Amino acid sequence: MTRKVLPWPDxxxxxxxxxxxxITDEIRAIxxxxxxVMEAMPGxxxxxxxxxxxxxxxxxxxxDKRGQAVRMANPEILHASAELRTHEEASPNLPGVSAAVDRxxxxxxRFMNEHGEMEDRDFVNLWATSVQHQIDHLNGKMYFDRLSRxxxxxxxKRAGKIRGRT
Numbered sequence: 820m821t822r823k824v825l826p827w828p829d830x831x832x833x834x835x836x837x838x839x840x841x842i843t844d845e846i847r848a849i850x851x852x853x854x855x856v857m858e859a860m861p862g863x864x865x866x867x868x869x870x871x872x873x874x875x876x877x878x879x880x881x882x883d884k885r886g887q888a889v890r891m892a893n894p895e896i897l898h899a900s901a902e903l904r905t906h907e908e909a910s911p912n913l914p915g916v917s918a919a920v921d922r923x924x925x926x927x928x929r930f931m932n933e934h935g936e937m938e939d940r941d942f943v944n945l946w947a948t949s950v951q952h953q954i955d956h957l958n959g960k961m962y963f964d965r966l967s968r969x970x971x972x973x974x975x976k977r978a979g980k981i982r983g984r985t
Contacts, residue, residue: 821855821856821859822856822871822872823870824856824912825868825912827910827912827961829871829912832869832961833959834868834959835957836866836867836873836874836875836876836957836958837873837874837875838875839874839893839931841935842892842931842934842935846874847890849867849876850890852870853870853877853878854878854880856869856870857878857880863879863880863881863945863949864877864879864880864881864949864950864952865878866952866953866954867956868956868959869910869911874892875894875957876892876957877890877950877953877954877957878890879942879946879950881944881946881948889940890932890933891930891932891950891953892930892931893930893931894930894950894953894957895928896926896927896950896951897926897927897928897929897939898927899923899925902923902924902925903921903922903923904921904922904923904944904947905919905921906919906920906922906948908920908948908952908962909962910962913961913963913975913978915977915978916978918966918970918974920962920966922948922951922952922965923951924943924944925942925943926951927939927941927942928941928954963975
């Protein structure tokens with residue numbers, strides 16, 4: 820099933836997603852749909868609220884070869900490095916614009932994996948950036964919420980002009 824990404828400013832993109840109690844076949848099917856959407860973008864991650872599923876589910880694949888997607892339910896950051904990394908971030912929910920965002924270069928994340936087991940995993944560089952970006956989505960935040968008010972307004976204005984041309 821091909822799911823569509825929600826266009827900003829859909830309220831679901833600004834809503835905290837609900838925790839997942841257990842990993843079921845339905846959850847696995849949602850993850851598979853999310854991977855399909857992520858690959859079609861193409862992107863390195865996707866949070867379930869981006870496609871209107873209000874559950875704390877995320878997928879991340881920052882591998883060179885692809886096909887290495889990490890499926891996460893209820894991800895939470897246990898530790899973040901003091902060293903920051905700047906990356907140009909974007910979202911299919913607000914196409915055509917991007918912004919440089921500073922985030923910790925490395926994070927340790929606890930999540931429920933596809934087997935329903937709790938797992939702690941370290942992510943670095945683009946993997947870490949993507950995991951943090953997806954957790955923001957699960958918390959009702961977009962990457963541009965991390966920008967200064969002026970930069971955020973400029974980005975949203977530019978996105979509105981782009982949207983007006985489509």
